[in-house]
Amino acid sequence: MVVPTLSIKDLTVSFGKPGRELLAVNGVTYDVQPGETLGVVGESGSGKSVTLLAALGLLPSPPARISRGSVEFQGRDLARMDAKKVRQIRGKDVGFIFQEPLTSLNPVMTIGDQIAEAIVVHDQNIGWQKARARAVELMSLVGMPDPERLAKQYPHEFSGGMRQRIVIAIAIANNPKLLIADEPTTALDVTVQAQILDVIREAQEKTGAATILVSHDLGVIAQMASKIVVMYAGRVMEAGDAEDVLENPLHPYTAALIECAPTMESELKDIHPIPGQSPSLMEMPSGCPFHPRCRYRQDVCASRVPAYRAIGSDRHVACHFVEETAEGGRLVVPAAIDA
Numbered sequence: 236m237v238v239p240t241l242s243i244k245d246l247t248v249s250f251g252k253p254g255r256e257l258l259a260v261n262g263v264t265y266d267v268q269p270g271e272t273l274g275v276v277g278e279s280g281s282g283k284s285v286t287l288l289a290a291l292g293l294l295p296s297p298p299a300r301i302s303r304g305s306v307e308f309q310g311r312d313l314a315r316m317d318a319k320k321v322r323q324i325r326g327k328d329v330g331f332i333f334q335e336p337l338t339s340l341n342p343v344m345t346i347g348d349q350i351a352e353a354i355v356v357h358d359q360n361i362g363w364q365k366a367r368a369r370a371v372e373l374m375s376l377v378g379m380p381d382p383e384r385l386a387k388q389y390p391h392e393f394s395g396g397m398r399q400r401i402v403i404a405i406a407i408a409n410n411p412k413l414l415i416a417d418e419p420t421t422a423l424d425v426t427v428q429a430q431i432l433d434v435i436r437e438a439q440e441k442t443g444a445a446t447i448l449v450s451h452d453l454g455v456i457a458q459m460a461s462k463i464v465v466m467y468a469g470r471v472m473e474a475g476d477a478e479d480v481l482e483n484p485l486h487p488y489t490a491a492l493i494e495c496a497p498t499m500e501s502e503l504k505d506i507h508p509i510p511g512q513s514p515s516l517m518e519m520p521s522g523c524p525f526h527p528r529c530r531y532r533q534d535v536c537a538s539r540v541p542a543y544r545a546i547g548s549d550r551h552v553a554c555h556f557v558e559e560t561a562e563g564g565r566l567v568v569p570a571a572i573d574a
Contacts, residue, residue: 238310239266240413240445241290246304246314248282248289248469250516256302257516259285261469263304264543267413267462272439272446274460274477276453276492280513282469283449284334284417290314291329291415292321309412327357330406330444332416332435336398340390346401347371347386353408373404376441377434396427400434407438414444420455432459453496457481465489468514468524471543475550485552488525523555531556 248260260282267273275283288294290306290313306313308329313321325331333339341349350370354361361369367386374382377400390398399419406414416435420428432455439446448459456463456477463477465488473486484490494507511528514520520527526536535555543553 237268239307240269240271240309241447242266242305242307243286243290244305244307246286246290246306247302248285248294249300249302250298252297256300258519259299259469259516260289262543263466263469263471265464265471265474267445267447269412269445270443271462272448272460274456274463275447275449275466276451276456276463277466277472278451278492278509278513280468281466283451283466285469286466287331287415287417287447287449291325291331292318293325293331323357326353327409328411329413329415330409330411332399332402332406332414332419334418334421336395336402337390339402340398342390345387345389346374346393350374350386350401350404350408353405357409369408370404373408374401376407377401377404377438378430379404396423396431399423399427399431403431403434403438407442407444410442411444414439414442414446415449416446417449418451419448420450420452428455435459453481453492465492468519469516470524470553471551472525472554473550473552479550485546485550485557486554487529487531491528523553 244264246260246263247258249256249258251257263282263286265273277283285294289299289301292313301314304314308324313324347367347370350373351363351366354366354369355363371382371386374386379385379397379400393401419435420431423431435446448456450456460477463474463480464471465473465480465486467488473480473484473489480489481493484493491509495509497506509528514524522537522539523541526532529536533555539555541553541555543551544557546552546557
C-alpha cells in the first residue's frame with residue numbers, strides 16, 4: 236500500500252487561550268499521494284492556508300495551537316515532532332510557495348543569494364560558490380531571461396510575475412517530495428498566470444513532487460488538479476476526483492461556487508453570487524456552517540453538524556441530504572428554499 240506524501244487527519248487549529256479559543260480549522264482530513272496534484276478551494280477565510288501553515292509549524296504559537304489531529308509527512312507526524320526536526324524537513328523535503336512573493340523575499344539580499352541560501356542551509360557540503368551556480372540554473376529552469384545578470388539584482392527590481400518565479404525556484408531548490416503552492420497566481424494578469432502555472436507543472440515534473448495547490452479560483456484548480464478538496468468555515472465540505480466534483484457537485488456550497496465562477500462562455504445572467512458572506516470565527520453558526528447561505532437548508536441544518544462521510548469509493552461529502560443530492564449524480568435536494 237502506497238504511503239501518502241502528506242496525510243492530514245482530523246486537524247483542528249485554534250487561536251486564543253484555552254476556554255476562549257476560536258476554531259480556524261475544525262476536523263480537516265485529506266491526503267495527497269506521491270506525484271498527485273491536490274487542489275484545495277474555497278472562499279477567503281475558509282481555512283485553506285491556515286491548515287497547511289499549521290501543518291508545517293509556520294503559525295506563531297501562541298496564539299495558534301493544534302488542539303487535535305495529526306499531520307503525517309511520509310509516515311512521520313509533524314504535529315508531534317520538535318521544531319528543529321520540522322525545520323529540517325521544511326524547505327528541503329517540503330517546498331512552500333507563499334501567497335505574496337514580495338513579502339516572502341528578503342529586500343536586502345540579492346535574488347541569487349536568496350536561492351543559494353535555501354540550498355546551503357539544508358546541505359552543509361555545498362559551498363556558496365556552487366550554490367550560487369545552482370541558483371542561476373534554477374532561475375533558468377523557471378523561465379528567467381539572462382539569469383546570471385538578474386541573480387545580482389534585488390526583489391524590488393522585479394515585477395510580480397518575476398518574483399513569483401523566484402519564490403518557485405526557492406521552493407524547488409532541494410528537489411522536495413511535496414510542493415505547496417498557496418494562491419500562486421493571485422494579483423497576476425491572465426497571461427502571467429498561465430506562465431506561472433506552466434512553471435509549476437514543469438517544476439513538478441522535474442522534482443516528481445506531490446503538489447497541493449491552494450486557490451479560490453476554480454479555473455486554476457480545474458486546469459491543474461486531479462483531486463479536489465472544498466473548504467468552508469474551517470471544514471471540508473466535499474472532496475473527490477476533481478472532474479467529478481466540478482461536473483457533478485454533491486454539496487450545495489460546491490455547486491454555489493461553480494455557479495458564481497465566470498467562464499469564457501458564461502453571460503451575466505448565468506453568474507449567481509452566493510448570498511451573504513463567510514461567517515466570522517467569533518460568530519460561527521450552529522449546525523452546518525453553510526446553512527445560513529444555503530438555498531436547500533432544512534431545520535436540521537441549523538441544529539446539527541453534518542457528518543463528513545464517504546459516498547461511493549472516492550467521494551466524501553458533509554451534508555445531511557447527500558444521499559438525495561447524489562440521485563442521478565446531480566444536486567437535487569428536496570424542498571429548495573429561495574435565498
